[in-house]
Amino acid sequence: MQEFNQPFVTAWQLVASADARLAGIVLLSLGISLTATLISCVAGMPVGALLAVGRFPGRRMLIVLFNGLMGLPPVVVGLLVYLLLSRAGPLGQFGLLFSPAAMVIAQAVLVTPIVAALTRQVIADAWTEYREQLRSLGASRTRAAATLLWDGRFSLSTAALAGFGRAIAEVGAVMIVGGNIDGVTRVMTTTIALETSKGDLPLALALGFVLIAVVLVINAVAYAVRGWAERRWG
Amino acid sequence: MNATWLAVDRLSLTEGATRIIDDVSLAFGAQHTVVLGPNGAGKSTLLRLIHGLLHPTGGSLLWPQALSQAMVFQRPVMLRTTALANVIYGLKLRGYAATECEQRARQALARVGLDAIARRPARLLSGGEQQRVALARAWALEPELLILDEPTASLDPASSREVERIVKDIAAAGTRILMTTHNLGQARRIAGEIVFIDRGRIVEQTPVQQFFTQPQTEAAQRFLKEETP
Numbered sequence: 001m002q003e004f005n006q007p008f009v010t011a012w013q014l015v016a017s018a019d020a021r022l023a024g025i026v027l028l029s030l031g032i033s034l035t036a037t038l039i040s041c042v043a044g045m046p047v048g049a050l051l052a053v054g055r056f057p058g059r060r061m062l063i064v065l066f067n068g069l070m071g072l073p074p075v076v077v078g079l080l081v082y083l084l085l086s087r088a089g090p091l092g093q094f095g096l097l098f099s100p101a102a103m104v105i106a107q108a109v110l111v112t113p114i115v116a117a118l119t120r121q122v123i124a125d126a127w128t129e130y131r132e133q134l135r136s137l138g139a140s141r142t143r144a145a146a147t148l149l150w151d152g153r154f155s156l157s158t159a160a161l162a163g164f165g166r167a168i169a170e171v172g173a174v175m176i177v178g179g180n181i182d183g184v185t186r187v188m189t190t191t192i193a194l195e196t197s198k199g200d201l202p203l204a205l206a207l208g209f210v211l212i213a214v215v216l217v218i219n220a221v222a223y224a225v226r227g228w229a230e231r232r233w234g
Numbered sequence: 235m236n237a238t239w240l241a242v243d244r245l246s247l248t249e250g251a252t253r254i255i256d257d258v259s260l261a262f263g264a265q266h267t268v269v270l271g272p273n274g275a276g277k278s279t280l281l282r283l284i285h286g287l288l289h290p291t292g293g294s295l296l297w298p299q300a301l302s303q304a305m306v307f308q309r310p311v312m313l314r315t316t317a318l319a320n321v322i323y324g325l326k327l328r329g330y331a332a333t334e335c336e337q338r339a340r341q342a343l344a345r346v347g348l349d350a351i352a353r354r355p356a357r358l359l360s361g362g363e364q365q366r367v368a369l370a371r372a373w374a375l376e377p378e379l380l381i382l383d384e385p386t387a388s389l390d391p392a393s394s395r396e397v398e399r400i401v402k403d404i405a406a407a408g409t410r411i412l413m414t415t416h417n418l419g420q421a422r423r424i425a426g427e428i429v430f431i432d433r434g435r436i437v438e439q440t441p442v443q444q445f446f447t448q449p450q451t452e453a454a455q456r457f458l459k460e461e462t463p
């Protein structure tokens with residue numbers, strides 16, 4: 001029992017002492033996943049809104065595509081981004097492979113379809129309610145999409161959160177394109193995978209705690225903000 | 235008789251096998267027209283066709299002169315922002331400059347008696363207040379034709395009276411009114427002419443006094459009997 005407990009005790013000590021190595025990994029993880037989520041929201045939300053209100057050929061196919069891409073396996077995304085960024089790849093000249101930038105790109109690719117598909121759902125529901133009023137006032141479809149994005153900003157936080165949850169928790173893509181280089185591209189999930197395989201359970205566990213705590217705190221904050229916003233704006 | 239401002243020619247809207255609007259021809263000439271009819275008669279659909287929200291499957295609308303329009307719906311749709319910004323939104327879409335938007339919006343809210351709550355979140359207002367914001371939003375656009383689809387159907391009597399007062403004010407300012415209602419008293423007070431429709435067809439088109447005292451058709455007589463308490 002002593003042996004089973006020991007890693008937890010050491011893990012807790014690492015967290016409690018704000019261990020420098022641990023903190024570095026956590027901050028890098030947060031930086032990469034928040035940036036990737038931000039990019040995905042900027043790219044995915046307008047796409048989702050246009051898929052909801054737009055009328056153009058191929059719209060249904062795109063909806064099916066984005067819904068399908070929600071389940072993209074991270075390792076496959078990692079592999080594709082790896083090929084794009086590798087020396088011989090089309091984006092090889094920028095030398096991004098095994099850098100945090102490559103990890104941001106991979107996570108953004110992974111998360112954008114999720115944000116777009118969830119946004120489409122939210123905006124499509126709002127569109128059924130607002131459609132006649134907005135058309136009566138003379139809003140074009142593009143204008144209506146922009147209006148609905150702004151009007152649904154609190155509901156859309158859920159889409160952003162789902163995207164962030166996916167980004168921060170995935171290991172396959174960042175492992176491949178980041179390379180898990182100590183101090184450069186080592187994030188929470190890749191460290192957990194590595195340390196566990198090496199048998200260094202305290203650090204893996206400590207990161208596990210932090211990962212869960214981060215996800216819980218961010219969800220709690222988002223929930224509180226949304227509740228406040230709904231009371232404030234209806 | 236006033237000049238015709240809209241001629242509806244053999245208008246039809248079918249959905250599958252259902253004829254929602256069935257070969258309707260009529261000329262709108264009265265300044266204030268109320269469309270009456272039982273539930274499902276096609277009143278709302280007719281208004282939406284005229285407003286351009288629906289496209290007819292047959293026939294046409296002939297406007298001797300293009301009229302600027304605005305529409306108020308049974309359930310007001312409010313954006314998640316202030317009452318004032320909701321009114322401004324409509325003006326912005328018409329291309330007014332920012333300062334003029336604000337000025338016109340404030341005037342419109344004052345005319346519906348809501349200037350005191352201009353800065354309140356629109357979605358948290360009562361149903362009656364929301365409908366008045368919707369009326370302000372429409373009025374601010376200074377339409378030549380205001381279309382109202384049962385604007386008081388989901389309101390309490392006090393709010394209903396207030397909305398009716400505003401509609402009368404808009405009408406008095408020279409705007410043509412085309413509305414539907416289930417409130418016969420309201421129809422009598424607002425209408426110059428009644429268009430009575432049933433099952434997608436025009437049954438009769440009569441000046442308001444005559445419609446309520448001596449309706450020309452049996453269907454209208456029956457309707458008045460059923461609807462009058």
